[in-house]
Structure formats: structure tokens, C-alpha cells
Amino acid sequence: MSARKPAPIPDTPLFDRAGSHRGYELNKMAMSLVSAANREAFAADEEAYLDRYKLSPEQRAAVLARDWQGMIRLGGNIFYILKISALDPMPVTAIGAAQVGMDHEDFLVERLGKERRNG
Known part of the structure; x- marks a missing residue:
């Protein structure tokens, strides 16, 4: 018996294994913001802070623009992305x-x- 894949919800990115792999560095960066020292470093120079991670150019641009929908589409997990939103x-x-x-x-x-x- 094979498991049926659920029908996609229109315009809703699915956070699945592929999304998890795609968003690994983005989520790793966002999760790092639980540390006060990292939040201070991010606030002081976002671009330099992002240089610490292997973000794709699209992920980097989405973070800098606070493109929430883009971050999710690029593999961001909402629970990690909320760490970025807490800084604003x-x-x-x-x-x-x-x-x-x-x-x-x-x-x-x-x-x-x-x-x-x-x-």
C-alpha cells in the first residue's frame, strides 16, 4: 500500500524535505538570532552578519528586504523566520x-x- 501525497493548497509553499534542505542555511541563520550577541551583530550590520552563512543570493535579498513570503518560498520555516521579525x-x-x-x-x-x- 503506498501513501498518497496530499493535494497541494494553491499558492501555499509546502515545507517538506526538499524545502528543509533548500532552506537549511536560511533557517540556521534565523535560529542563530536566539543569542543576544548575534541579534546585536545582526542589528549592527545585517550584510556582514549574513556573510557568515551560505545563503543563496535570493535568500539574502529576501532577508534584507524582509520579504516574508519570499523567505518561506525559499525554504524558510515560519518558526525560524519569526526570529528575524522579532528584531524589527x-x-x-x-x-x-x-x-x-x-x-x-x-x-x-x-x-x-x-x-x-x-x-
Whole structure:
């Protein structure tokens, strides 16, 4: 009996074995940010910090641009990528909005049922 592969969810990158291998250095770099010294080094000079890791040019550009969707597509694991977002600081809902290509305020209203802010 063979295991059936689940049907893909449209526009949703699957974090599978191939994604894990593809994103290894990106995830390793992101996980390194649990150390206060590493967070300070990253904040002081992001490009120099990224030089410590064998990121692909696309991964490097995605980190520098805070392209959350791109990082996920390039093998980033959301739990590791959140380590990068904590430095900005970036609310997790803003990353969720970026993942689905929505404005953050619209995401809060449409996906989470929040009331629209007046202002």
C-alpha cells in the first residue's frame, strides 16, 4: 500500500524535505538570532552578519528586504523566520498579511474579525 501525497493548497509553499534542505542555511541563520550577541551583530550590520552563512543570493535579498513570503518560498520555516521579525519588531499578523498579499489593516479586519481603526 503506498501513501498518497496530499493535494497541494494553491499558492501555499509546502515545507517538506526538499524545502528543509533548500532552506537549511536560511533557517540556521534565523535560529542563530536566539543569542543576544548575534541579534546585536545582526542589528549592527545585517550584510556582514549574513556573510557568515551560505545563503543563496535570493535568500539574502529576501532577508534584507524582509520579504516574508519570499523567505518561506525559499525554504524558510515560519518558526525560524519569526526570529528575524522579532528584531524589527514586526507583529506576526503583518507577516500573515504579507503571506496572503493583503494590507495589514485589511488582514486584521477580514481574516481576524477586528474592527477597522478610525483615523
